[in-house]
Amino acid sequence: MRICVDPDKCEGHNRCFSLAPELFEVDEFGIASTKNNGEVPKGMEDKADLAIANCPEFAISILED
Amino acid sequence: MSDRKPSIPNSREGCPVHDWATDYDVMDPIYNSDPGPIWQDLRERCPIAHSERWGGSWMPTRYEDVREMARAVPTLSSRAPGVIPPSPEMREILIQEVKEFGAELPPISADPPLHKPFKQLILPLFSPKAVDTYRPFTEQLANSLIDQIIQKGPEVDGATDYAQQLPPRVIAHIIGIDEARADEFTEWVRGILEQGQADAEIRLKYRRIIRDFFQEMIIERRNTPRDDAISRLMEAEIEGEKLSDYTIIGVCFLLLVAGIDTTWSSIGSALFHFGTNPEHRKRIYAEPNLFTTAIEELLRFYSPVKMARRVLEPIKFGGIEMQPGDKVIMNFPAANRDPQIFDRAEEVVLDRKQNRHIAFGVGIHRCAGSNLARMEMDIALRVWFNRIKDFEVIQPKNVIWSGGQVRGPRVMPMKILGA
Numbered sequence: 143m144r145i146c147v148d149p150d151k152c153e154g155h156n157r158c159f160s161l162a163p164e165l166f167e168v169d170e171f172g173i174a175s176t177k178n179n180g181e182v183p184k185g186m187e188d189k190a191d192l193a194i195a196n197c198p199e200f201a202i203s204i205l206e207d
Numbered sequence: 208m209s210d211r212k213p214s215i216p217n218s219r220e221g222c223p224v225h226d227w228a229t230d231y232d233v234m235d236p237i238y239n240s241d242p243g244p245i246w247q248d249l250r251e252r253c254p255i256a257h258s259e260r261w262g263g264s265w266m267p268t269r270y271e272d273v274r275e276m277a278r279a280v281p282t283l284s285s286r287a288p289g290v291i292p293p294s295p296e297m298r299e300i301l302i303q304e305v306k307e308f309g310a311e312l313p314p315i316s317a318d319p320p321l322h323k324p325f326k327q328l329i330l331p332l333f334s335p336k337a338v339d340t341y342r343p344f345t346e347q348l349a350n351s352l353i354d355q356i357i358q359k360g361p362e363v364d365g366a367t368d369y370a371q372q373l374p375p376r377v378i379a380h381i382i383g384i385d386e387a388r389a390d391e392f393t394e395w396v397r398g399i400l401e402q403g404q405a406d407a408e409i410r411l412k413y414r415r416i417i418r419d420f421f422q423e424m425i426i427e428r429r430n431t432p433r434d435d436a437i438s439r440l441m442e443a444e445i446e447g448e449k450l451s452d453y454t455i456i457g458v459c460f461l462l463l464v465a466g467i468d469t470t471w472s473s474i475g476s477a478l479f480h481f482g483t484n485p486e487h488r489k490r491i492y493a494e495p496n497l498f499t500t501a502i503e504e505l506l507r508f509y510s511p512v513k514m515a516r517r518v519l520e521p522i523k524f525g526g527i528e529m530q531p532g533d534k535v536i537m538n539f540p541a542a543n544r545d546p547q548i549f550d551r552a553e554e555v556v557l558d559r560k561q562n563r564h565i566a567f568g569v570g571i572h573r574c575a576g577s578n579l580a581r582m583e584m585d586i587a588l589r590v591w592f593n594r595i596k597d598f599e600v601i602q603p604k605n606v607i608w609s610g611g612q613v614r615g616p617r618v619m620p621m622k623i624l625g626a
Contacts (some may be wrong), residue, residue: 196563
């Protein structure tokens with residue numbers, strides 16, 4: 143599973159980081175990016191889904207391979 | 208929904224509401240104790256309601272409408288974000304101040320392009336990394352408040368003895384107010400936010416005291432800077448220019464009015480929820496890991512904050528034409544109960560997965576302090592549940608809720624059932 147954050151949509155709510163700090167990082171303005179080039183480690187898929195389903199800006203999506 | 212009945216401006220405050228679609232009252236105590244059924248009704252028959260009360264406003268209740276309005280920047284301007292208009296006396300002062308110094312509380316009251324540099328100025332104070340450094344202080348504070356509660360018990364007030372005591376002291380700590388003056392400061396802030404809601408004179412009195420106090424702090428730091436927010440604001444530049452004292456005071460003021468009764472309302476509402484729902488209480492005692500999703504869910508269900516926007520150019524939403532000068536209430540709390548978006552919207556689901564709530568707003572004006580608010584809620588609740596074996600709200604019907612801009616319990620007698 144690979145995920146990405148659309149930097150044009152992200153408004154810096156930090157929700158993804160607070161729910162899944164293993165998968166995301168945020169800069170000092172709150173703008174999020176994925177860790178590990180968006181690769182979700184095995185067993186962390188639920189956390190990725192949770193972050194996606196909690197983003198108020200619809201900024202996180204799953205990358206199709 | 209378009210047959211907006213003419214009504215008599217400014218004379219209806221306090222009269223009973225007959226039709227919420229055309230005459231809602233955001234200060235109605237019954238509405239504020241349980242607004243869900245009214246929003247539900249409005250969403251079905253008049254999703255963008257109108258009222259002449261409190262200066263007149265439009266009020267959306269659907270998630271998609273609120274989102275769309277939040278994005279209509281700057282046609283829906285943030286220059287006057289207050290839901291309840293200021294008293295005539297306050298209005299005069301504000302107009303004078305804005306003439307002299309510009310936007311009063313940037314960035315919350317600023318539109319683009321002024322908004323962004325101001326927001327970027329304060330965001331680093333509330334990044335996850337910065338907020339982590341405020342954790343030990345907050346934890347110690349929560350524990351000392353619980354010590355007092357246990358000593359005072361078994362009957363305590365969850366709002367005034369606990370929820371309202373935390374955020375002012377945390378903000379005071381961040382701004383850089385000496386701990387010795389934190390009690391005094393907390394009283395001033397409660398003076399503005401509590402008594403000041405109904406009494407303009409009290410509001411102005413404490414406003415002056417706090418402004419003078421911040422001015423003194425700036426003068427002190429001019430000679431000896433410290434490691435605190437006020438010193439950092441003094442060093443900061445926007446477009447190559449240092450901020451004026453007025454602006455620094457304005458930003459500090461914003462931290463007070465935006466970061467205190469909002470957060471104490473969230474903490475208080477969470478205690479209300481657990482103190483009235485034994486099943487949920489039991490579950491959290493057994494599974495404290497649920498706090499992460501539970502806090503988001505409580506933020507959704509008990510969203511405390513509404514903001515206002517001012518229409519600058521004619522604009523249409525859902526078939527309603529709004530005119531320049533109209534006020535729009537950004538009803539984030541109602542959006543968060545929209546059944547089109549949330550399953551079981553009228554229920555608190557502690558482990559809710561799908562939860563794109565907008566309790567902290569959405570778009571460019573999303574709350575700058577949400578990491579801080581979350582951290583305070585997390586610590587307030589964890590320390591409470593760790594130290595108190597069981598508890599309940601004594602008479603849920605008698606809890607007094609504030610309304611207007613910020614909704615939350617203000618008087619909430621509780622019983623501590625073992626510590």
